[in-house]
Amino acid sequence: MTILASQDLIVELGIYFLLYDRPGYGESDPNPNSSVENEAYDIQELADQLQIGSRFYMIGVSMGSYSAWSCLKHIPHRLAGTALLVPLVNYQWPSLPYSLIKEDYRRKFLSLGLWLSTYVPGLLHWWVTQNWIPSTSVLEKNPIFFNERDIDILKTIPGFPMLSKRSLKEQRVFDTLRSDFMIAFGEWEFDPLKLSNPYGENESSVHIWQGYEDKVVPVQLQRYVSGQLPWIQYHEVPDGGHLIIHYKGLFDTILRAVLVGEEPVCYRPKSVS
Template sequence: MLGMISRTGFVLLMGLMGMFYFATQLPPPKEISEADDDLPVITSTRIRLSDGRYLAYTERGVPKFKSNHKIVLVHGFGSSKEMNFLAPQELIDELKIYFLQFDRAGYGESDPNPNRSVKSEALDIQELADQLQIGSKFYVIGVSLGSYSTWSCLKYIPDRLAGVALVVPVVNYWWPSLPESLIKEDYRRRLVQWSIWVAHYAPGLLYWWVTQKWLPSTSVLEKNPVFFNNRDIDVLKTTPGFPMLTQDKLRERGVFDTLRNDFTVAFSHWEFDPMDLSNPLPQNQSSVHIWQGYEDKVVPFQLQRYVSSKLPWIHYHEVPDGGHLIVHYNGLSEAILRALLFQEKPL
């Protein structure tokens, strides 16, 4: 009897070890040769960075040599340089605005960065701006998770900034200045902690979870009331949404690795605390803004209010019926531009 129990225990132990090994392993990436018909065709204009990586970009608005304002747009999680920024063409022409949009490392047709960090995001933006010769100073607008790149610009290249707007910016629960009383009961904090642990120690399990079809998973973001309020869901009826977050795209190892890497860097332990930053524009040449939805289910407004209260040089705007997709609401892009370029008073 004792021997049977020992054998059963051994079998269970081996099974658990096998499951753990499976959880830590990712499927191998697809090997592509130069003769492969599936070799991706690059259609975007790209620059080569100093470390050899290529960064894809697109230019919109008025030609840069005719522009009065040059703005770098930084897309968020699962998006790309093709993100919609619904500024009226009349306003763009009137204010002579040039937009530079790019695929962040690993997204779209930009090469992944195996050494991605919070700092590398700002350095990519600076090198892109220098190679395209858009001037010594430019504006940066960062959206959602892409805002950690914008915080990085405020820290590492403040002398290059003419102004900054952070739209529903990510709040990292590991920032030292966030009071425990404010984040202790926030379920999103636990969700992020769990996701980071799984992404680091059990990436195979995460890959299986977001690509399996038997059970609903958080990869299915479209029209999900867990993440979006009613106004967001209306927006998603006419907006492409998150093309990289579909199960078909997530099965591509390159897509999965990029999203996993981007998320873990955004919620890593940063080398600085944003609430220790100084005003990069002390002579009021321009301004820094945070735009937040009161009904945002991804980033709670309470955290944004706290961050803004600790940085009085930031203008805080709150949209009463706004969710996480306020950048796609009619009139918001125009309001963001007018506040950024003309320092109009916050709402």
């Protein structure tokens, strides 16, 4: 992942970025025993081994946000601040009202994906590598998944190379994505919507950033999640899709909000019509 902050801001605030690969990604070994809970303790061990200090900031993006939720549950005392960018919403969280998700096609798609991943992974592997399945280049232009700003962004970034048929034919790549998907959207050992505020004295802040036009994670679900967790600061990008982290200048705004407490007034959520 490319560091998307401006060099001026990095120098001004003295920011040090540490990016790590979850199990199976990059140079990280696969771990068949991975879980949402393990993520927090793996991150804590990594921080201790690298001696980065007793507290650090955490940023979780999209499906990778389950790592941040895990840290908020299990090691909140280690977090100086947390930003969740277009974080996933797991349809199996017990506190999500069925009335909110029953007609959502994403729920049915994810349920099918979990069933195939669990019971017939070989069939799933065969299916996703067939020639009649749309290529990633086709999906990246599809307005079902991305709004106009996202589609423009995808013209300038590498996109999703791990999701190409060529990559998915590699067993390790497929197994990594399948395992990550099952962890993210399977049953968790806790319900994030029931988390109590671990920062009663405002010694840390937590932020959710969501695109109003996000077609991967619906804004209605994100609003509900943030509404159940009033101690989390919720920000909404009016014309934003799922790739808001790539929008020019926005990552600097996100960093200023979590690092120095600047309030980005222009990203207050729209009124519900």
